[in-house]
Amino acid sequence: MNDLLKQLTEAVGVSGAEKEVRLLIRDLIADHVDEWSVDTMGNLTATKRGTGDYDMRVLVDAHMDEVGLLITDIDSSGMLRFTNVGGFDDRALLGKVVQVGPHKVTGVIGARAIHLLKRGEYSKVVRIDAMRIDIGAKNKEAASSSVKVGDYAAFVTEYEELDGGRTAIGKAFDNRAGCAALIELLRGERYPFDLVAAFTVQEEVGLRGAKIAAFNARADAALVLECTPAFDLPKEQDRSPNVALGKGVSVYVMDARTIQDPRLVAHIMATGDSQGIPYQVRQPGGGGTNTGAIQRAGAGIPAATLAVPGRYAHTPTMMISLDDYDNIVRLADATLRTLTPDTFRRD
Amino acid sequence: MNDLIRSLVEAYGPSGFEDGVRDLIRPLIEPHADEVTVDALGNLIARKRATTGEANPLKVMIAAHMDEIGIMASHITEKGFLRFTNIGGVGSHTLLGGRVRFADGTLGIIGVDRMEDRNSIHPLNKHFIDVGATSRENCPVRVGDAAHFVRPFEARGRHLTAKSMDDRIGCAVAIEALRRLPADVSHDLYFVFSVQEEVGTRGAEAAANGIMPDVSIALDVTLTGDVPESRPMDVRLGAGPAIKVKDSGMIAHAGLVRLMRRRAEEAGIDYQLEVLEGGTTDARPMQLAGPGSVAGCISIPCRYVHTPSETVDASDVEGAVALLVTLLSADMEL
Numbered sequence: 001m002n003d004l005l006k007q008l009t010e011a012v013g014v015s016g017a018e019k020e021v022r023l024l025i026r027d028l029i030a031d032h033v034d035e036w037s038v039d040t041m042g043n044l045t046a047t048k049r050g051t052g053d054y055d056m057r058v059l060v061d062a063h064m065d066e067v068g069l070l071i072t073d074i075d076s077s078g079m080l081r082f083t084n085v086g087g088f089d090d091r092a093l094l095g096k097v098v099q100v101g102p103h104k105v106t107g108v109i110g111a112r113a114i115h116l117l118k119r120g121e122y123s124k125v126v127r128i129d130a131m132r133i134d135i136g137a138k139n140k141e142a143a144s145s146s147v148k149v150g151d152y153a154a155f156v157t158e159y160e161e162l163d164g165g166r167t168a169i170g171k172a173f174d175n176r177a178g179c180a181a182l183i184e185l186l187r188g189e190r191y192p193f194d195l196v197a198a199f200t201v202q203e204e205v206g207l208r209g210a211k212i213a214a215f216n217a218r219a220d221a222a223l224v225l226e227c228t229p230a231f232d233l234p235k236e237q238d239r240s241p242n243v244a245l246g247k248g249v250s251v252y253v254m255d256a257r258t259i260q261d262p263r264l265v266a267h268i269m270a271t272g273d274s275q276g277i278p279y280q281v282r283q284p285g286g287g288g289t290n291t292g293a294i295q296r297a298g299a300g301i302p303a304a305t306l307a308v309p310g311r312y313a314h315t316p317t318m319m320i321s322l323d324d325y326d327n328i329v330r331l332a333d334a335t336l337r338t339l340t341p342d343t344f345r346r347d
Numbered sequence: 348m349n350d351l352i353r354s355l356v357e358a359y360g361p362s363g364f365e366d367g368v369r370d371l372i373r374p375l376i377e378p379h380a381d382e383v384t385v386d387a388l389g390n391l392i393a394r395k396r397a398t399t400g401e402a403n404p405l406k407v408m409i410a411a412h413m414d415e416i417g418i419m420a421s422h423i424t425e426k427g428f429l430r431f432t433n434i435g436g437v438g439s440h441t442l443l444g445g446r447v448r449f450a451d452g453t454l455g456i457i458g459v460d461r462m463e464d465r466n467s468i469h470p471l472n473k474h475f476i477d478v479g480a481t482s483r484e485n486c487p488v489r490v491g492d493a494a495h496f497v498r499p500f501e502a503r504g505r506h507l508t509a510k511s512m513d514d515r516i517g518c519a520v521a522i523e524a525l526r527r528l529p530a531d532v533s534h535d536l537y538f539v540f541s542v543q544e545e546v547g548t549r550g551a552e553a554a555a556n557g558i559m560p561d562v563s564i565a566l567d568v569t570l571t572g573d574v575p576e577s578r579p580m581d582v583r584l585g586a587g588p589a590i591k592v593k594d595s596g597m598i599a600h601a602g603l604v605r606l607m608r609r610r611a612e613e614a615g616i617d618y619q620l621e622v623l624e625g626g627t628t629d630a631r632p633m634q635l636a637g638p639g640s641v642a643g644c645i646s647i648p649c650r651y652v653h654t655p656s657e658t659v660d661a662s663d664v665e666g667a668v669a670l671l672v673t674l675l676s677a678d679m680e681l
Contacts, residue, residue, distance in 0.1 A: 220387075253419070253490075253491035254363065254419055254432075254434070254491070254493075257547075259362060259363025259364075259434075259543060259546060260363075262363065262364065265491075281489070281490045281491045283421045283422060283432075283490065284419045284420075284421050284432050284490070284491055285421055285432040295388070295549070295553075296388075296549055296552050296553050298553070298556055298557070299386060299387060299553050299554070299556050299557030300386055300387040300388035300390075300550075300553030300554070300556070300557070301387055302387050302388070344387075346366070346385055346389075
């Protein structure tokens with residue numbers, strides 16, 4: 001059992017309310033870094049000083065936040081109205097168990113039983129503004145004693161390993177998988193340069209935390225660790241999956257927010273090839289990660305992204321391959337250990 | 348100037364892969380600048396220091412972007428055809444039968460899936476590129492490789508046509524202005540040949556944060572309203588460079604617009620005023636960088652923007668150079 005992934009994914013940290021995850025990570029890294037601090041946004045930044053071989057600062061980012069819900073109103077019957085924090089397919093919500101507020105009050109996103117649906121209602125999608133969270137309260141007063149407007153809600157999904165321990169399901173692999181990988185890097189030997197680890201907030205609502213973390217990091221280069229949606233279910237046409245589970249670390253070249261630094265991408269691929277670490281080029285096109293904010297911070301930072309492919313992103317349960325997870329730790333570590341100022345020479 | 352323009356517009360440089368254009372421009376500007384640097388994102392920055400005037404000269408940033416729109420391979424089929432995604436604003440109505448070239452020289456022809464309805468435009472993902480391969484294994488292109496559109500430069504009298512006037516013509520104006528400026532200037536001038544404009548003015552944002560200019564001037568193309576059934580727009584080819592008043596991402600500093608107009612009138616340069624309803628330029632991130640800067644844009648009117656036959660008028664280009672030189676050579680009372 002990967003205890004790190006279990007602990008991290010079962011912790012709750014919806015965008016804007018990442019404290020529980022931040023405290024957990026702080027305790028997991030405190031003995032392995034030279035200093036750590038928390039900035040105005042809530043980003044946890046830690047420095048692991050280098051051996052002194054290169055005068056260089058490298059930022060490694062993983063966002064702590066997960067998508068979730070926010071309570072907007074408690075109606076007279078004690079039902080909770082809510083809105084989304086981060087992007088959802090409304091169809092993924094009905095019938096799911098959630099934990100609400102700092103006291104983790106259990107509730108369920110109620111759905112009308114199929115017995116009570118009229119013909120024609122089956123084919124309609126229920127929209128988020130018509131849904132309610134039911135915490136079993138008799139009325140508004142009873143509900144208000146344990147929950148208040150502005151409380152966040154997260155899904156409840158226990159971490160489990162399948163397929164003889166090589167596949168895992170759980171919530172929030174996007175991006176606790178990246179956080180776990182970054183923690184493993186911090187627990188290793190010193191790098192030839194100063195490593196600045198940023199566990200960032202509010203990625204899911206628009207790369208907000210990373211913008212500040214990158215501005216403050218004054219880094220010469222950056223690597224972003226992520227979990228990217230895998231669309232690898234069988235398809236009829238000859239169209240590649242964007243990335244597939246178990247086929248290796250997903251390497252970005254271009255997405256909707258970035259063209260990744262070609263020198264860093266070439267270095268990552270050369271490292272994977274020479275060390276026999278499997279990777280796959282993520283299909284260029286849509287999507288976006290903290291790299292979009294980091295690359296443009298200050299006077300610009302050369303940046304690239306590595307990701308663990310994950311099925312069913314932004315639903316209560318994601319699935320990843322633990323081989324891919326092990327490989328992102330290996331590839332990120334090997335990429336950093338062989339990174340030098342010469343990697344960024346332009347001639 | 349046509350030889351300079353030809354070499355610039357035919358160079359390979361889709362957004363993010365501007366190295367070739369940078370290598371071309373660098374030796375052309377080095378003799379005219381005090382220092383030339385390349386920043387973290389690849390922006391080429393030529394600085395010409397103030398030698399006369401006040402102790403604290405104005406920092407003036409002039410930006411023209413080196414990158415051009417293009418495509419990137421996203422999938423290789425079993426038979427060796429490429430599917431692709433756009434780099435920047437590529438209209439799928441401009442693709443069929445077009446040609447692209449990859450960094451290694453591989454030429455590709457753009458085809459389209461069988462058309463059931465010839466009256467509709469197929470979306471980008473129904474197009475493919477044929478590079479002459481017969482299988483995934485012998486395909487010379489890998490997923491993630493970028494290509495630009497191919498079309499030779501043509502001069503028809505004053506009309507100049509090429510696939511990347513946007514914005515190599517701005518680069519040409521900047522290079523020519525740098526050559527013509529007097530040896531001694533009273534402002535600190537930063538000529539920036541920027542990267543990644545077509546994907547969201549990313550390069551100029553970082554460059555401006557590094558330079559922190561007081562005054563910013565973008566050099567870029569703008570649309571025209573002078574072809575049949577065009578959207579009404581009071582800019583036309585051959586009527587002089589356009590002084591931008593507003594586009595959808597920036598309202599130019601009114602004082603800078605007034606100053607540009609005054610300098611043009613004093614020097615007898617024909618000009619037009621531009622209000623562009625869609626699109627923006629590097630002037631936007633420069634205006635908003637750091638504590639903000641006084642920003643404006645000198646535009647070169649251009650027909651058929653983001654097609655393989657972008658067309659400008661040589662006299663507008665000359666006028667843009669003259670306007671920029673006179674603006675940068677004199678005092679800037681804003």
